[in-house]
Amino acid sequence: MNNITLPVKNHFGEVTIPLPSSKSESNRVLIVDALTEGQNQISNLAEARDTQTMIRLLAEDPETLDVLDAGTTMRFLTAYAALTNRRKTLTGTPRMCERPIGILVDALRAIGAKIEYKGKEGYPPMETLGFEKQLTNKVQIRGDVSSQYISALLMNAPLLPEGLTLELTGKIGSKTYITMTLELMKQFGIAYSFEGNTISIAPQSYKNTSFAVESDWSGASYWFSLLACADEGSFFLKGLKENSLQGDSKIVEIMDKLGVQSEFKDDGILLTKKAITGLGSYDFTHCPDLAQTVAVTCALIGQKSQFTGLESLRIKETDRIYALQQELAKFNAKLEEGENGAFTVIPSTDIPANVTIETYDDHRMGMAFMPLVTKTSVTLLDKEVVNKSYPSFWKHCVLAGIEAQ
Numbered sequence: 001m002n003n004i005t006l007p008v009k010n011h012f013g014e015v016t017i018p019l020p021s022s023k024s025e026s027n028r029v030l031i032v033d034a035l036t037e038g039q040n041q042i043s044n045l046a047e048a049r050d051t052q053t054m055i056r057l058l059a060e061d062p063e064t065l066d067v068l069d070a071g072t073t074m075r076f077l078t079a080y081a082a083l084t085n086r087r088k089t090l091t092g093t094p095r096m097c098e099r100p101i102g103i104l105v106d107a108l109r110a111i112g113a114k115i116e117y118k119g120k121e122g123y124p125p126m127e128t129l130g131f132e133k134q135l136t137n138k139v140q141i142r143g144d145v146s147s148q149y150i151s152a153l154l155m156n157a158p159l160l161p162e163g164l165t166l167e168l169t170g171k172i173g174s175k176t177y178i179t180m181t182l183e184l185m186k187q188f189g190i191a192y193s194f195e196g197n198t199i200s201i202a203p204q205s206y207k208n209t210s211f212a213v214e215s216d217w218s219g220a221s222y223w224f225s226l227l228a229c230a231d232e233g234s235f236f237l238k239g240l241k242e243n244s245l246q247g248d249s250k251i252v253e254i255m256d257k258l259g260v261q262s263e264f265k266d267d268g269i270l271l272t273k274k275a276i277t278g279l280g281s282y283d284f285t286h287c288p289d290l291a292q293t294v295a296v297t298c299a300l301i302g303q304k305s306q307f308t309g310l311e312s313l314r315i316k317e318t319d320r321i322y323a324l325q326q327e328l329a330k331f332n333a334k335l336e337e338g339e340n341g342a343f344t345v346i347p348s349t350d351i352p353a354n355v356t357i358e359t360y361d362d363h364r365m366g367m368a369f370m371p372l373v374t375k376t377s378v379t380l381l382d383k384e385v386v387n388k389s390y391p392s393f394w395k396h397c398v399l400a401g402i403e404a405q
Ligand SMILES: O=C(O)C1=C[C@@H](OP(=O)(O)O)[C@@H](O)[C@H](O)C1
Pocket: 023, 024, 025, 072, 145, 146, 147, 148, 151, 173, 174, 177, 288, 289, 312
């Protein structure tokens, strides 16, 4: 394993971070482009391994689609292969084969696709065996496990002979990602309605479009956190827009309470330090990928806070609740589970010298704990972990003056 040790640094000057492009937007636009078989002008696709895997699998079109550890790539390609009548085996890393997919497979089968599990029922690997006839255009689907199942179905919906109406049942999680899918489809000419818990898309064609992928707000969150934890500095994050398709732009509102002021400029956002007012309680239901960043920030800046809406964290790249609890404990901070899905971040009052953080094959563990450099020397186990969404992360750390020892 390739580790990285970073010495303490808590004063920054004026730093500009180029930021990577969003993997969520990239993976959607790639599926839409594959479905239109058209002449779209797509720019700024993400360098993220999850996106590069999607590009490669769509271009090479192998019999077995091995998505590695990319959740969106697995879910989006499953629906794409199943509903466009392709015969494919879909598989991934051992962890991917522990991440549930039964809710999506059940919906695809209800629509008329033939799919067989190759291992455990409800989990990859599986094989898509064809789609001859649409059996229904009304499907009920749980909204509380992963929004990726819903996005995966929606992107194929306009091309189904009878269109598709999805009724979302239970609590809806990651709703901002569903809206991202629908709004991106709208930019490619698709009309939809989303009223209450029901999304309807009539049969229609995608229109050729130019689409530039925005910078990644989830990746931006680590720079907000670094500044919140630092004594001084200002960061300019390039390529972020005020009206974003990405729900993780909520980091602006969160970090405003944790001491970071944001000012939108023409080609990005300027972050400066301001007084902390306190986060109090925050619901991460619709921005689950920010939870690790914000937990580490609160732990490092002495902000006891309540977190809710963390249910989906247990089925991501790793069990992120467990991983956070283990690693926060290394510097005497805690993520305590309370009642009804509420958690409390108990900040550290004693940060030891030289902390070593495990990353659990989870890019966000590596990146979220990087701001520890503002308080102590930190070793992150497996520096390559960041490649899933942000391969240039350590290069960007060097731009900020954070260099490996
Ligand atoms: O649709 C997307 O691009 C994503 C949706 C979210 O997953 P869930 O819907 O499983 O919460 C998020 O955590 C993931 O990183 C990307």
